[in-house]
Amino acid sequence: MTVTTLPVARNAEERLANIQELRQRVHRMQGTATSHPLPTLPVLDGLVRLRTGASYAVDRPGLAMALMAGPSGAGSWSAVVGVSDFGLEAAAGFGVDLDRTVLVPEPGDAWLEVAAALIDVLQVVVVRPPARVTQHQAARLSSRLRQRDALLISVGDWPHAESRLWIEESTWTGIGRGHGRVTGHRARVAALLHTGQRRDAEIWLPADDLRLRTADQVDQVVEQEPGRLSRVG
Structure with missing residues (x-):
C-alpha cells in the first residue's frame, strides 16, 4: 500500500491548507456524501456557480475550460476524458493548471468506467460522451459525484444537469x-x-x-x- 504524505508546513497558513487537504482525502476514502461550492471564474458569476456533487453540460470544449479553470486554478486536480481536440494552450490561457490535469483523449467504449474511476480520485472530471447518455449511466455517475465530493462537466447533453x-x-x-x-x-x-x-x-x-x-x-x-x-x- 502506497501512502502519500503531505510536506512539512512552514507556517500557519500552510498548516491550515494541509488540514483541509487531509479532510478532503478522508471524505474521499470514506465515501461521505458532501456538497459545497467550488471556485467559479468571476466572468461566469452571472451564469453559473459550481458545486460538488453536481453535473454541468456545455456545447463545446471552450466552455468546459472556462468552467474547470476556477477549481483548477485554486488547486483542484482535473481530468479530461474523450475530448481529443482539447487545446492545452487555450486551457492554460483560461487558467487551467496543466500540471494538475489528467488527459484521456481516447477512452473508447470504456469512457464511463474511466470517468467513474477518475471521479474517485479527482475533483473535476470533463467528459465528452461518444453517444447519448442514458438515465442509468447518468445516475451511476451522479451517485459517485456526491459520494466523492466531485463535479462533472459534460461536453454534450447530460441528463438532469445542474446547468x-x-x-x-x-x-x-x-x-x-x-x-x-x-x-x-x-x-x-x-x-x-x-x-x-x-x-x-x-x-x-x-x-x-x-x-x-x-x-x-x-x-x-x-x-x-x-x-x-x-x-x-
Missing part, C-alpha cells in the same frame, strides 16, 4: 479578409438552470489580451483606448 451552457452567437476579432490571426472571441453565452431559470451574458473567450473578460470590461477598455479592438463579423 446547461451554450454559445448562441460568436464574434471573432483579428481576422482580415481571408487572413490574419484570431485575437479574440466574443460570445453570447446562455445558461439554463435545473430550476428552469435562464441567464445570458456577453463574454470574451478570450479577449485580445488572452484573458477571459465580460463584454462590459472590454468595452470600458475600448472607450479608453479607441481602436484597440476591431470587431469583425
Whole structure:
C-alpha cells in the first residue's frame, strides 16, 4: 500500500491548507456524501456557480475550460476524458493548471468506467460522451459525484444537469479578409438552470489580451483606448 504524505508546513497558513487537504482525502476514502461550492471564474458569476456533487453540460470544449479553470486554478486536480481536440494552450490561457490535469483523449467504449474511476480520485472530471447518455449511466455517475465530493462537466447533453451552457452567437476579432490571426472571441453565452431559470451574458473567450473578460470590461477598455479592438463579423 502506497501512502502519500503531505510536506512539512512552514507556517500557519500552510498548516491550515494541509488540514483541509487531509479532510478532503478522508471524505474521499470514506465515501461521505458532501456538497459545497467550488471556485467559479468571476466572468461566469452571472451564469453559473459550481458545486460538488453536481453535473454541468456545455456545447463545446471552450466552455468546459472556462468552467474547470476556477477549481483548477485554486488547486483542484482535473481530468479530461474523450475530448481529443482539447487545446492545452487555450486551457492554460483560461487558467487551467496543466500540471494538475489528467488527459484521456481516447477512452473508447470504456469512457464511463474511466470517468467513474477518475471521479474517485479527482475533483473535476470533463467528459465528452461518444453517444447519448442514458438515465442509468447518468445516475451511476451522479451517485459517485456526491459520494466523492466531485463535479462533472459534460461536453454534450447530460441528463438532469445542474446547468446547461451554450454559445448562441460568436464574434471573432483579428481576422482580415481571408487572413490574419484570431485575437479574440466574443460570445453570447446562455445558461439554463435545473430550476428552469435562464441567464445570458456577453463574454470574451478570450479577449485580445488572452484573458477571459465580460463584454462590459472590454468595452470600458475600448472607450479608453479607441481602436484597440476591431470587431469583425
